[in-house]
Amino acid sequence: MTAAPSEPPLPSGPSPRTRRARGAAGARRPVYDASSLLAVAVQEFNARGYDATSMEDLSRAAGITKSSFYHHVSGKEELLRAALSRALDGLFGILEERAAQQGTALERLRHIIFRQVEVLSSELPYVTLLLRVRGNTETERWALARRRAFDASIASLVAEAVADGEVRAGVEPSLAARLLSGTVNSIIEWYRPGRPGSGSLPGEVVRMVSEGIIPPA
Amino acid sequence: MTAAPSEPPLPSGPSPRTRRARGAAGARRPVYDASSLLAVAVQEFNARGYDATSMEDLSRAAGITKSSFYHHVSGKEELLRAALSRALDGLFGILEERAAQQGTALERLRHIIFRQVEVLSSELPYVTLLLRVRGNTETERWALARRRAFDASIASLVAEAVADGEVRAGVEPSLAARLLSGTVNSIIEWYRPGRPGSGSLPGEVVRMVSEGIIPPA
DNA sequence: CCCGGGGAACCGAACGGTCGGTCGACGCGG
């Protein structure tokens, strides 16, 4: 089920305002634009959880008062929506890459996993937030639906690889797909950028899920 | 199981006045004991998230008022503590089993993974709650610390297996341990009891992480 | 047999506090 992405529910609010610093060159204070405030908010959301993070927490982390914070953003849920949208765009972008659409099912699958790890790393805070959504509001349910669609496209790819006999016999497609996604997504629990990875994380992950840990007999 | 087997959490009936008959044998049994209330609470916590679940949500799910609910439990965080404790006891119990302490490192590792999947399944709601705590309160930080200790013991076992040459060459121990735990823990995201698993889930998981999905060359 | 004390279960109402969000005013650079 590769459902076409629909419009996110936008209850009320103007279009995202791209605020710029005062003068072109002479900005004198840390002026906050929408994206930098979003980055701050997402970091706080991930540290404490969305529901446990108050708007006052966010404004304090940004260095301004709550009222000033509201001058730049339209509301708490809108921040969440923007963050989830960014994560989902990154993930769905993988599926549209050339290498994700040509070659054998196994080749495409390996490429998608490789790229998914890369996106998880580069968009870590946003994807982290996405993977913790519970579905309490309409925005969260929208994100959950999109995320399920992404997982479903991977699952169908796994099923195709199994049908083509490209993977080990006895592998149950839906179980393998779930464990695959779970393994990849679990990276957000411990990966932190800037830490000296011994090698290429995406390559290591692809190899681990492909060959397991047992030495070839 | 300590829950009373006779009575599932009754839905919000219009007349909660149906007082349950005291035990004929004289054993006085309240309508709700602590453990059945805990089960209801944990289910709600998992559905909405701990912070997003109000005490009124819990009491409504239990079929009584908020005040009555407080007659049985001491507070919200105490419910959380009891649930997390149950999950952690289940996990640490695995490490004390005989098969987890004798044999080669790889044998012990495979047994622990097998049993961990079993515990995840049998104590699903409690382990689910455990794997979602963020560390906002002292109780949550205590649970996080205990959970890290469990993961650490698995990581050291993986390192031992690598040092003994029991696993594929080139496997980085700490990365493998993290992916291993991530894969196993991700089961809570989709496993639901009662669904007809085609085979033994623990066995399938052990095989998948051991051999991967690639057919032997 | 009846009666009444005691306690568990339960409830409505309210507490102090925090939440997301709003509003009017002020300082200041253009």
Add this chain to the structure above:
DNA sequence: CCGCGTCGACCGACCGTTCGGTTCCCCGGG
């Protein structure tokens, strides 16, 4: 002097928790 960014004060709603009081059942004394 105009408007943007900032701010303190404030709002209604809801939070977890407490309290006073009522109902129901068991049980011992007459």
